[in-house]
Amino acid sequence: MxxxxxxxxxxxxxxxxxxxxxxxxxxxxxxKDGVEIDxxxxxxxxxxxxxxxxxxxxxxxxxxxxxxVAGRIPNPDEIVKIIKGTIAAGDKKI
Amino acid sequence: xxxxxxxxxxxxxxxxxxxxxxxxxxxxxxxxxxxICLLFAFVAAGxxxxxxxxxIITKYMGSNKATGYALAAGVAPFFTVCSCTMIPLFSGILYxxxxxxxxxxxxxxxxxxxxxxxxxxxxxxxxxxAIVRIFTSLxxxxxxxFVIANTSWGKCIENQYKVNNARQMSIALVKVPLDERLxxxxxxxWYLAKQILPFFxxxxxxxxxxxxxxxxxIVGNYLTGFRGILIASxxxxxxxxxxxxxxxxxxxxxxxxxxxxxxxSWLMGQPYDIPNMMAASKIIRWKSVLTYAxxxxxxxxxxxxxxxxxxxxx
Numbered sequence: 001m002x003x004x005x006x007x008x009x010x011x012x013x014x015x016x017x018x019x020x021x022x023x024x025x026x027x028x029x030x031x032k033d034g035v036e037i038d039x040x041x042x043x044x045x046x047x048x049x050x051x052x053x054x055x056x057x058x059x060x061x062x063x064x065x066x067x068x069v070a071g072r073i074p075n076p077d078e079i080v081k082i083i084k085g086t087i088a089a090g091d092k093k094i
Numbered sequence: 095x096x097x098x099x100x101x102x103x104x105x106x107x108x109x110x111x112x113x114x115x116x117x118x119x120x121x122x123x124x125x126x127x128x129x130i131c132l133l134f135a136f137v138a139a140g141x142x143x144x145x146x147x148x149x150i151i152t153k154y155m156g157s158n159k160a161t162g163y164a165l166a167a168g169v170a171p172f173f174t175v176c177s178c179t180m181i182p183l184f185s186g187i188l189y190x191x192x193x194x195x196x197x198x199x200x201x202x203x204x205x206x207x208x209x210x211x212x213x214x215x216x217x218x219x220x221x222x223x224a225i226v227r228i229f230t231s232l233x234x235x236x237x238x239x240f241v242i243a244n245t246s247w248g249k250c251i252e253n254q255y256k257v258n259n260a261r262q263m264s265i266a267l268v269k270v271p272l273d274e275r276l277x278x279x280x281x282x283x284w285y286l287a288k289q290i291l292p293f294f295x296x297x298x299x300x301x302x303x304x305x306x307x308x309x310x311x312i313v314g315n316y317l318t319g320f321r322g323i324l325i326a327s328x329x330x331x332x333x334x335x336x337x338x339x340x341x342x343x344x345x346x347x348x349x350x351x352x353x354x355x356x357x358x359s360w361l362m363g364q365p366y367d368i369p370n371m372m373a374a375s376k377i378i379r380w381k382s383v384l385t386y387a388x389x390x391x392x393x394x395x396x397x398x399x400x401x402x403x404x405x406x407x408x
Binding site for chain 2: 015044047054055057058068071072074082
């Protein structure tokens with residue numbers, strides 16, 4: 001199970017919305033290959049999110065609790081690549 | 095006449111025009127001269143935002159108050175007035191340990207002295223005013239931040255929002271090749287342009303009519319001298335002038351006879367305009383917002399007056 005979190009302002013600005021759309025698209029592509037993915041939207045200005053990630057550039061994208069992209073919109077292919085990388089790194093540890 | 099980047103038409107040129115033609119003539123005049131500086135400003139804003147070392151700033155964010163102030167003042171100029179970039183930084187500074195002082199300093203500094211506004215102020219009005227604007231904004235921003243951080247209500251908010259044990263999770267940003275970063279920068283420029291230009295054009299239309307209808311003697315009477323500074327600082331704030339429009343409107347009023355000192359006060363009214371205050375009040379409550387608005391207003395009057403004295407004429 002891969003947790004993908006899109007971190008942006010609330011209400012979503014256009015850039016955050018685009019990032020979320022791309023993340024969902026990437027999740028869809030990977031789900032076809034049988035990867036389980038949960039995409040969530042977090043509010044960058046909330047206390048919990050700041051204390052957890054400390055990101056100050058939106059939109060940001062975290063995969064399995066690690067911030068990978070900040071301050072730009074990643075395209076779906078790139079998100080797929082990031083998630084695959086995370087899976088590969090996880091396999092090595094096991 | 096030498097080529098200029100600013101609109102060249104004087105208010106007299108508008109007096110004989112049919113009403114429907116005024117905005118067209120003004121926008122045409124503005125764009126035929128100003129497109130290159132608008133283009134440059136947007137491109138610069140996009141590229142700079144892309145190439146700012148985000149992971150380093152994030153790491154040093156919450157370390158201590160001095161770093162907080164330095165970051166707020168040093169980083170704010172590189173952020174454009176887009177809620178996408180402003181709100182996260184504001185709340186980040188507030189929560190992550192630096193506290194309310196630097197957060198307020200950033201909030202006041204960002205709309206007043208970011209790349210877009212400074213470039214446009216310099217190109218359209220004058221570089222002297224643009225540079226004075228940076229320094230005065232910096233001083234006011236830090237003073238306001240410092241004062242609010244020491245009031246009881248400011249401290250109350252700070253304690254309420256303080257994140258205990260703000261542990262930074264691992265940040266491992268994906269490396270992006272240079273060409274893609276440039277493309278990203280341009281994309282962001284385009285995004286900013288799409289966000290800002292509609293307001294900008296509405297502003298130009300309004301300024302066109304102001305130039306057409308506002309008699310020069312009213313401007314000459316009321317927007318000069320110390321009274322001019324007071325009036326300019328009051329209408330420059332609460333009167334909502336969308337981003338960047340205050341620069342063109344200021345230029346228009348200057349041509350109609352407003353003094354340069356009053357123009358500086360007018361430009362400095364930006365941080366306490368009503369939409370900005372509303373957005374901030376959601377996070378830091380009205381008491382702090384009103385405090386910073388008051389300090390910013392006093393600052394704009396004081397520095398307007400000083401500037402008037404220095405350049406030798408209110």
